[in-house]
Amino acid sequence: MNTLLLSDNEKDIKTAGEILSRGGLVAIPTETVYGLAANALDGNAVKNIFKAKGRPMDNPLIVHIADFDDIKRFSLVSEIPEKAYKLSERFWSGPLTMIMPKGSAIPDEVSAGLDTVAIRFPSHKTAQAVIKAAGCPLAAPSANLSGSPSPTTAAHVMSDLNGRIDAVLDGGECSVGLESTVITLAAEKPRLLRPGGITVEQLESVIGEIEVDDAVLNRLRDDEKAASPGMKYKHYAPKAKVTLVFSSDKAYIDFVNEKNEKDTAALCYNGDAEFIKLRTYTLGDKDDYKSQAHRLFKMLRKIDGNPEIKKVYARCPKPDGVGMAVYNRLIRAAGFEVITLEEL
Ligand code: AMP
Numbered sequence: 001m002n003t004l005l006l007s008d009n010e011k012d013i014k015t016a017g018e019i020l021s022r023g024g025l026v027a028i029p030t031e032t033v034y035g036l037a038a039n040a041l042d043g044n045a046v047k048n049i050f051k052a053k054g055r056p057m058d059n060p061l062i063v064h065i066a067d068f069d070d071i072k073r074f075s076l077v078s079e080i081p082e083k084a085y086k087l088s089e090r091f092w093s094g095p096l097t098m099i100m101p102k103g104s105a106i107p108d109e110v111s112a113g114l115d116t117v118a119i120r121f122p123s124h125k126t127a128q129a130v131i132k133a134a135g136c137p138l139a140a141p142s143a144n145l146s147g148s149p150s151p152t153t154a155a156h157v158m159s160d161l162n163g164r165i166d167a168v169l170d171g172g173e174c175s176v177g178l179e180s181t182v183i184t185l186a187a188e189k190p191r192l193l194r195p196g197g198i199t200v201e202q203l204e205s206v207i208g209e210i211e212v213d214d215a216v217l218n219r220l221r222d223d224e225k226a227a228s229p230g231m232k233y234k235h236y237a238p239k240a241k242v243t244l245v246f247s248s249d250k251a252y253i254d255f256v257n258e259k260n261e262k263d264t265a266a267l268c269y270n271g272d273a274e275f276i277k278l279r280t281y282t283l284g285d286k287d288d289y290k291s292q293a294h295r296l297f298k299m300l301r302k303i304d305g306n307p308e309i310k311k312v313y314a315r316c317p318k319p320d321g322v323g324m325a326v327y328n329r330l331i332r333a334a335g336f337e338v339i340t341l342e343e344l
């Protein structure tokens with residue numbers, strides 16, 4: 001299959017809409033990461049997303065809409081919980097996904113057989129325009145090969161999926177850089193399943209206390225069932241072996257400088273780089289979690305671009321605010337390999 005490279009103009013957005021409405025696959029920019037979109041109401045089109053990504057069929061997809069009323073118009077959910085109205089008023093359009101009881105129009109492929117469905121209204125203007133041009137809600141997981149770091153540019157998408165999908169629409173770099181916050185409102189108590197650009201504190205300021213699922217910060221045991229199936233898979237990992245190092249600035253710098261080998265790199269904060277003898281990749285300033293979120297996948301892919309690098313020692317923020325999202329992705333990229341020199 002020849003993958004068409006589209007631009008961010010009216011004509012190409014219309015072309016993307018046409019491909020999608022006839023059951024094709026188009027990677028589109030959003031404010032979080034690039035999404036691999038298909039008509040969410042067409043089970044066969046959705047099946048092709050799983051094939052193109054090599055995604056396990058038991059990992060459900062997020063349905064993207066371009067208007068709150070699309071939820072009712074397309075019978076996406078059986079009931080809109082009160083808290084969903086409140087959260088949507090404050091955080092939609094934006095990087096928040098809400099899980100609700102599934103509606104009659106949702107094919108099993110989208111929900112992976114669950115009785116719930118994940119819905120998001122992205123704020124990215126091009127994403128909204130493509131959804132409108134397609135005339136249907138779009139199921140769209142991240143547009144990467146399953147397991148690899150999520151794509152934040154069209155070039156990342158091409159490097160994973162060229163020849164496997166119909167088109168990529170280039171809308172520039174994604175602003176948030178990490179996938180959306182996922183909260184379920186289908187359980188008795190609202191529960192955070194995946195941290196993202198909208199923080200726990202922000203959510204609690206609107207709907208009161210929420211639970212944080214165990215799998216957000218910890219490794220699931222083999223026999224444990226994941227509330228969010230995506231959490232059980234090794235994720236976001238570059239080809240090199242990543243180890244997280246929890247420590248003070250000085251102890252980290254001393255630690256990596258002892259590993260002075262050509263196949264080893266440091267994924268660190270801006271302030272560390274000048275003191276480190278190894279090759280460095282920077283996430284941003286130590287307290288600037290937004291920059292760390294924005295740069296994390298880009299840096300993991302850059303590391304992948306250097307085949308010499310086999311080992312990476314990474315710094316990781318405290319799981320506070322947007323830092324929780326960075327921590328959640330990094331600890332999975334590291335397969336939970338951690339060295340603690342000093343507690344965070
Ligand atoms: P991705 O779009 O690749 O970022 O993946 C979507 C994430 O949302 C995965 O971690 C899924 O497991 C999760 N998800 C989607 N739908 C549901 C659902 N109905 N219940 C729980 N988690 C879901």
Ligand code: MG
Nearest residue numbers: 141142150179
């Ligand atoms: Mg993904």
